[in-house]
Amino acid sequence: MSKLDIITIPDPILRKLALPVERVDDDLRRLADGMLEAMYEAPGIGLAAPQVGVSRRLIVLDVSDKEDEKKPLVMVNPEIVTRSDERRIYEEGCLSIPDVKVEIERPAAITVRYLDREGLQQELSAEALLATAIQHEVDHLDGRLIIDFLTRLKRDIIIRRFRKQARTDA
Numbered sequence: 001m002s003k004l005d006i007i008t009i010p011d012p013i014l015r016k017l018a019l020p021v022e023r024v025d026d027d028l029r030r031l032a033d034g035m036l037e038a039m040y041e042a043p044g045i046g047l048a049a050p051q052v053g054v055s056r057r058l059i060v061l062d063v064s065d066k067e068d069e070k071k072p073l074v075m076v077n078p079e080i081v082t083r084s085d086e087r088r089i090y091e092e093g094c095l096s097i098p099d100v101k102v103e104i105e106r107p108a109a110i111t112v113r114y115l116d117r118e119g120l121q122q123e124l125s126a127e128a129l130l131a132t133a134i135q136h137e138v139d140h141l142d143g144r145l146i147i148d149f150l151t152r153l154k155r156d157i158i159i160r161r162f163r164k165q166a167r168t169d170a
């Protein structure tokens with residue numbers, strides 16, 4: 001697969017509700033591998049399929065902090081099934097909104113159900129950074145972005161900046 005480009009706002013695909021993946025096959029695995037490659041290169045800790053222009057429910061993640069200990073996760077049709085009452089704040093960034101950081105409070109621990117790259121049903125309990133990263137990526141599948149946690153005023157300023165940038169680049 002040729003190298004995948006990461007799409008930035010205000011591309012409308014980032015706002016679409018992504019459709020479920022129907023079959024976990026070689027094409028999907030190739031897409032997941034390409035997404036992991038793009039994510040590592042960026043570098044980032046998570047990427048959702050809509051960010052490479054594919055409006056399907058697929059995310060990849062790796063929150064390990066050492067280059068030599070890669071722990072890639074591929075989640076197909078992820079669904080968050082439990083959320084803790086305890087919440088935690090992280091400063092989040094997004095590869096689709098370069099140079100913007102937003103402090104976001106989310107449930108500190110979650111359980112996520114998904115299909116792995118072999119198409120097998122898995123359930124994973126996650127906390128800390130991994131829990132936040134999964135919630136961030138699942139938000140992408142629902143067209144939700146970190147700037148949606150800001151006030152409307154702040155959000156509009158950022159969107160306007162990226163729109164202007166997109167026009168300049170065009």
Ligand code: ZN
Pocket residue numbers: 093094095096136140
């Ligand atoms: Zn993101």
